[in-house]
Amino acid sequence: xxxxxxxxxxxxxxxxxxxxxxxxxxxxxxxxxxxxxxxxxxxxxxxxxxxxxxxxxxxxxxxxxxxxxxxxxxxxxxxxxxxxxxxxxxxxxxxxxxxxxxxxxxxxxxxxxxxxxxxxxxxxxxxxxxxxxxxxxxxxxxxxxxxxxxxxxxxxxxxxxxxxxxxxxxxxxxxxxxxxxxxxxxxxxxxxxxxxxxxxxxxxxxxxxxxxxxxxxxxxxxxxxxxxxxxxxxxxxxxxxxxxxxxxxxxxxxxxxxxxxxxxxxxxxxxxxxxxxxxxxxxxxxxxxxxx
Ligand code: SF4
Numbered sequence: 265x266x267x268x269x270x271x272x273x274x275x276x277x278x279x280x281x282x283x284x285x286x287x288x289x290x291x292x293x294x295x296x297x298x299x300x301x302x303x304x305x306x307x308x309x310x311x312x313x314x315x316x317x318x319x320x321x322x323x324x325x326x327x328x329x330x331x332x333x334x335x336x337x338x339x340x341x342x343x344x345x346x347x348x349x350x351x352x353x354x355x356x357x358x359x360x361x362x363x364x365x366x367x368x369x370x371x372x373x374x375x376x377x378x379x380x381x382x383x384x385x386x387x388x389x390x391x392x393x394x395x396x397x398x399x400x401x402x403x404x405x406x407x408x409x410x411x412x413x414x415x416x417x418x419x420x421x422x423x424x425x426x427x428x429x430x431x432x433x434x435x436x437x438x439x440x441x442x443x444x445x446x447x448x449x450x451x452x453x454x455x456x457x458x459x460x461x462x463x464x465x466x467x468x469x470x471x472x473x474x475x476x477x478x479x480x481x482x483x484x485x486x487x488x489x490x491x492x493x494x495x496x497x498x499x500x501x502x503x504x505x506x507x508x509x510x511x512x513x514x515x516x517x518x519x520x521x522x523x524x525x526x527x528x529x530x531x532x533x534x535x536x537x538x539x540x541x542x543x544x545x546x547x548x549x550x551x552x553x554x555x556x
Pocket of ligand 1: 290291292293294301302303306307308347348349379406420
């Protein structure tokens with residue numbers, strides 16, 4: 265097991281930084297392609313500054329790169345299309361946008377945040393070609409859980425069968441997959457998270473991101489929480505569970521993230537401990553060290 269920064273440093277011989285970009289303003293689980301309601305926990309506005317939404321991709325990228333370069337933090341970058349479902353929409357337009365980002369001389373690769381059911385064949389072929397030309401390519405798949413009952417409960421609009429198929433197709437193209445998993449989904453126990461991960465592990469993801477479920481204002485989950493029908497996990501349960509799944513993670517797997525991605529408290533209802541993501545990560549590592 266290694267971190268993403270270790271993986272990138274080993275490959276490029278220097279620090280490589282992800283630059284988050286916002287291109288799409290919707291996803292098939294919101295625009296009616298699959299459903300209109302969206303996932304019960306999702307509110308993308310909580311994660312992305314509104315001003316970014318209005319800027320063209322080229323400006324978002326050059327501004328992001330300039331910020332890191334000025335601080336001497338990095339000189340090479342991955343263009344990360346993060347918001348909503350970045351592979352949903354007109355494919356020619358999407359590929360032109362990805363190509364534009366990759367044409368920047370300091371960009372060494374591409375990360376695409378998407379869903380298991382939004383991977384058209386020509387996209388996989390295009391990404392595979394880029395990978396063969398030396399670009400670092402990651403498909404970041406919102407899997408969340410391998411339990412179909414939970415997927416239905418949170419209105420994901422896809423099943424574990426879609427995930428299995430997506431993983432197999434990405435593998436067939438030799439593409440790297442980073443699966444996004446959530447601990448603490450409604451109705452799931454620690455045992456459910458472990459069994460979900462064990463099932464996922466058989467699909468051999470290249471990388472993984474773990475998050476606690478955060479209750480964000482403006483979501484269906486926030487209503488459920490306010491009605492007293494959802495109780496977030498405690499910090500200690502989350503830390504112990506993630507330490508456990510990491511013990512059951514293959515040696516070659518690249519760990520991209522171990523804690524929450526929302527670090528601003530104005531959108532968060534619960535759990536408050538999830539805002540201290542650095543501390544959560546530190547405690548997970550300490551537990552692993554204690555278990556040697
Ligand atoms: S989590 Fe992703 S798939 Fe679900 S509603 Fe939000 S953007 Fe759409």
